[in-house]
Amino acid sequence: MIGFLIRKTIYDLWDNLFKVAVLNLGFFISLAVPIFLPTLVIELTGIILLGYVILAAGVLFCFVYLAAAAFTIKVISDHGNFIFADFLGNFKKALVPGIIMGLFAFFAIAIFVFVIPFYSSMDSPIVGLMLASIVFWTLLFAILSFQFYFSVIIRLGPNLFKSIKKCMLIALDNTGLAIFLVFNNFIAIAFSIFFAFMFPGPVGALLYIDQALRLRLLKYDWLEANPGANRRKIPWDELLIEEREKTGTRTLKNFIFPWKD
Secondary structure, three states: HHHHHHHHHHHHHHHHHHHHHHHHHHHHHHHHHHHHHHHHHHHOOOOHHHHHHHHHHHHHHHHHHHHHHHHHHHHOOOOOOOOOOHHHHHHHHHHHHHHHHHHHHHHHHHHHHHHHHHHHHHOOOHHHHHHHHHHHHHHHHHHHOHHHHOHHHHHOOOHHHHHHHHHHHHHHHHHHHHHHHHHHHHHHHHHHHOOOOOOOOOHHHHHHHHHHHHHHHHHHHHHHOOOOOOOHHHHHHHHHHHHHHOOOOOOOOHOOOHHHH
């Protein structure tokens, strides 16, 4: 399943290179607002609080943007295509999920910056280290779980609390996959430096996660249809027959000169 996931994601990214690059460009333009505008506003007005408000609003908008991108690229995972009008139309649906993810990011940063150092510096080093470790591993699990949040909202329903629960259950049941996705997307973002973050970029990372969840859901459909089956022996070759037929295979020549097929 992992090998096919990587192959399909590479194919879909290549086939939609321009669209992914444009969505990434829009994200980094949006990111310029919380990076540069608060300082400019503070210098012009002298109102520090206003600068922080603009910073928070700008960051939340960036996450709403990513949520809208996640809603949009779902069709790519489903072997389809999208137009940029679809992206603009998805902003309304993306508003709440994007804000939730943004608030989680603020919370995670606050934990790393304030809570863990506070516990680590307690007078009782044993108690402090134990509490810091508990908070750290809890937060790490939350990060592994929340990486699926947009895709879970899109594919399994918009209910907030049910979606968070499903994210945690997916991460618990597929811990190896969750760690693998974080590690691979970290490498992909680092690799994006060579392409000015236009490819694969954050939108490529979102596509990778959505592809992974979509394929992993085939496992649960199979388990539901086969109660009592061994969860450790999922017949991926059987489950992915249709997906492999739709995706096909390509040579390096097919990638560079697709019109010569």
